[in-house]
Amino acid sequence: MGGFGSGSYVRLMPRHARVEEMRRFDLTDLRRRGYLSGDVRLMKWTARAGRPAVAVGIVALESGVLFLWRTAPNAWHRIEVGYCFSQTSFGFKRWFCCPRCHQRARVLHWQDHPGQMACRKCYDLRYSSQSEEPRWRADRRAYELRSRLGSPDPANQEFPTKPPKMRRCTYEALRAQHDEFRQIWAQGMCDALSAMNRRAHYLR
Numbered sequence: 001m002g003g004f005g006s007g008s009y010v011r012l013m014p015r016h017a018r019v020e021e022m023r024r025f026d027l028t029d030l031r032r033r034g035y036l037s038g039d040v041r042l043m044k045w046t047a048r049a050g051r052p053a054v055a056v057g058i059v060a061l062e063s064g065v066l067f068l069w070r071t072a073p074n075a076w077h078r079i080e081v082g083y084c085f086s087q088t089s090f091g092f093k094r095w096f097c098c099p100r101c102h103q104r105a106r107v108l109h110w111q112d113h114p115g116q117m118a119c120r121k122c123y124d125l126r127y128s129s130q131s132e133e134p135r136w137r138a139d140r141r142a143y144e145l146r147s148r149l150g151s152p153d154p155a156n157q158e159f160p161t162k163p164p165k166m167r168r169c170t171y172e173a174l175r176a177q178h179d180e181f182r183q184i185w186a187q188g189m190c191d192a193l194s195a196m197n198r199r200a201h202y203l204r
């Protein structure tokens with residue numbers, strides 16, 4: 001990534017946390033991974049980048065999902081998120097009902113505290129405006145690719161190794177796409193830096 005120290009990257013990052021780096025509960029994913037099978041299941045996040053490890057208990061209810069977590073040995077918290085339904089040609093599709101805006105959402109996010117769970121729109125009006133900038137969109141899509149390939153830490157920009165079941169040509173195609181996104185991002189950052197330098201020059 002010649003020319004970019006991590007310092008420049010951090011300084012030029014938007015001030016808000018990015019949605020894709022927030023902790024998330026994806027309803028489809030929870031179901032597929034068996035979290036909604038009936039028992040209390042624990043979802044764990046390891047400590048990373050100054051954020052503590054967290055375990056959240058997930059209990060499937062008829063009307064929604066109950067999330068339980070602990071902030072101190074005897075301090076338990078709970079939030080119950082109801083379901084919303086939309087009609088499809090096959091019947092009904094189930095969604096989370098965002099605790100804040102009560103609109104349907106497939107994914108709920110939280111940053112540091114599961115009690116403040118909300119949908120992307122509630123949390124982050126900045127996401128859509130930011131993603132209009134090609135460099136941030138490319139950065140996000142590179143992140144999504146790494147995460148799709150099962151990277152344990154997709155914020156790390158290294159391209160993950162090939163998942164055992166993926167075909168080599170698919171993997172190579174994804175890698176090429178990833179390189180392209182990184183290139184767009186790097187060019188965008190270069191342009192942003194030059195623009196900043198020009199402004200600084202005028203102000204002198």
Ligand SMILES: [Zn+2]
Nearest residue numbers: 098101119122
């Ligand atoms: Zn919402």
